[in-house]
Amino acid sequence: MTTDETGVAQPEATKESALIQTILKGEKENAVKLASELSRDKHESNDVIDTISEAMNIATDLHEVEKYSEEQMEKSEKAAESALEAVKGKIRVEQKRIHGRVMVASLAADPHSFECTLMLTMLKACGFTPVDGGSELTPKQLTEAVKSQKPDVLAMPILSQAAADQLREIVPMLSPGKHSLGIVVFGRGADNLSTGEGLRSVEQDSLGAMSKVTELLIARD
Numbered sequence: 001m002t003t004d005e006t007g008v009a010q011p012e013a014t015k016e017s018a019l020i021q022t023i024l025k026g027e028k029e030n031a032v033k034l035a036s037e038l039s040r041d042k043h044e045s046n047d048v049i050d051t052i053s054e055a056m057n058i059a060t061d062l063h064e065v066e067k068y069s070e071e072q073m074e075k076s077e078k079a080a081e082s083a084l085e086a087v088k089g090k091i092r093v094e095q096k097r098i099h100g101r102v103m104v105a106s107l108a109a110d111p112h113s114f115e116c117t118l119m120l121t122m123l124k125a126c127g128f129t130p131v132d133g134g135s136e137l138t139p140k141q142l143t144e145a146v147k148s149q150k151p152d153v154l155a156m157p158i159l160s161q162a163a164a165d166q167l168r169e170i171v172p173m174l175s176p177g178k179h180s181l182g183i184v185v186f187g188r189g190a191d192n193l194s195t196g197e198g199l200r201s202v203e204q205d206s207l208g209a210m211s212k213v214t215e216l217l218i219a220r221d
């Protein structure tokens with residue numbers, strides 16, 4: 001317990017906020033410890049994932065306004081990935097026998113890979129065999145990856161306005177002719193996109209995107 005200016009005892013910061021702070025500081029061991037404790041307590045692992053994602057959103061914001069160096073961002077990403085690794089076996093998803101190829105990729109305008117790592121982890125937990133299309137791709141590299149891999153669904157985190165603009169320009173090239181590609185985007189930058197632009201779904205977070213990916217593949221079978 002801590003005390004305020006009046007001397008009244010106050011509760012310590014919650015484990016959720018502590019997890020966010022340890023990720024922001026790049027403290028891998030503490031992040032793993034707190035994530036494990038949260039998933040073992042009354043929380044569902046999906047809630048812990050939300051907390052980890054929130055921490056990375058904050059880190060990205062700090063980096064964008066030049067309050068976080070590239071080195072600090074890398075430390076935060078490693079701490080977040082370590083925390084995710086600690087709870088991934090407890091991710092609660094409805095497993096079904098679903099066929100189809102899901103590719104996960106991100107654009108160069110979104111230079112940090114955690115959201116891709118998170119989506120790949122969730123797809124594996126759901127029983128899919130996802131295709132890692134790569135991160136920090138140029139629009140040309142993304143179109144070439146889609147052409148080469150021929151996925152049924154492309155799941156992409158969109159965190160910045162620049163990435164949203166890049167994707168908007170190349171959507172027609174990603175699903176040309178008879179190749180009907182289900183493009184699912186998620187993340188705070190996705191708010192600038194809409195399904196009227198050739199996308200199958202625009203989601204706020206990775207959990208929503210995961211549900212939509214599953215829905216699209218079930219409809220395809």
